[in-house]
Structure formats: structure tokens, C-alpha cells
Amino acid sequence: MAPILVRMSLLPILEYPDPRLRTVAREIDPAELDDAFRAHVDDMFETMYAAPGIGLAASQIDDHRRFMVIDVSEAHDQRRVFVNPRILSREGEQVCQEGCLSVPSIQADVTRAEKIVVTALDAHGAPFELAAEGLLAVCIQHEMDHLLGKLFIDYLSPLKRDMIKRKLSKQRRSAA
Ligand code: GNR
Ligand code: NI
Secondary structure (H helix, E strand, O other): OOOOOOOOOOOOOOOOOOHHHHOOOEOOOHHHOOHHHHHHHHHHHHHHHHOOOOEEEHHHHOOOEOEEEEOOOOOOOOOEEEEEEEEEEEEOOEEEEEOOOOOOOOOEEEEEOOEEEEEEEOOOOOEEEEEEEHHHHHHHHHHHHHHOOOOHHHHOOHHHHHHHHHHHHHHHHHHO
């Protein structure tokens, strides 16, 4: 029987207010989409599932290339990779209570488009177009914000954001 090598690792996730989360990601040259890139994508999925989360932008693991991974399914069987994503159209509004692996234990309502059409490359460089609504649409918009250095708490009032900053630093002090 041929041996099967399984090589995976969990990646550390940057946490607010780490300034690296504010980096604007750079476009990926399709020539970069090699086996090493796809192994890295697998590590991101494992990191996301372990957290647990439904999406992870490269920015959150201190990789400032323009891509993200998403799986909103409960069975963890709908992996989607978006390289150089672009939103082609948006329609309607929805309010969703959001959380973020980079802002642990904080949740807040955010208003976003209800339906979007997004285009991107997959992990092999093949272009695709996807119409998304509901939670998938929320998650795509949340991850694309990360790629621009933006966090969901940026939509809240400065007062509320300051309260969150204090709560997180207090949490970290008691965890240390
Ligand atoms: O796991 C996550 N859940 C979630 C819930 C509502 C709206 C957005 C998200 S994304 C988040 C994972 C994350 O931080 N991705 O950047
Ligand atoms: Ni997030």
C-alpha cells in the first residue's frame, strides 16, 4: 500500500488591535498558484475549522496576498477559495450579527448587501463567478473587507469600538 503523507499545520491568527490587520493585500499573479500555495490554503482551512470559523482571510494569518477561504456549511464539505475576488454587483440589505476570529468574543450587528455577484480565481487559477446571498454573502463581504485592512468593528461607533478595545486588552491581561 502506498503511504499517504498528511502534513497540516494550524496558523496563528492576528488579533485586533494588531496593526498588521490594517495591511491592504496585494493582487496575486496566477503563476503563484502552485502546489505550495494550495498546501497553504489547506492549512488555512484547517485553521479556520479548528477555530471554529466559517471564513478566513489571508490578512488574518499575516499573509498579505489577496485571497480568502470560506466554508459556511455545517458538514465542512463546501470549501471555497477566492483569489483576487471582485464584487460585480450588490443588491438589497441585510443585518447580521457578526463575529471575527481576529476580534475574539465580540459580536455586533452589521448591515451589508443581501445579494452579491462575485468573481474570483480558484486555487488553480480558474476564473469563476458566484451569486451569493444570506450568510455566504455576508461572509464574502466580511473577508473582502479584511483584504482591504478593514474590520467589522470599524462599522460601529468610535465609543463602542473603544469599549471593545478595552474589553479585549482586559481579557488578554487576565489570560496572560
Ligand atoms: O467565523 C466567522 N463567523 C462569522 C459570522 C458572521 C459574520 C461573519 C463571520 S466571519 C467569521 C470568521 C472570520 O473572522 N473571518 O474573517
Ligand atoms: Ni474576520
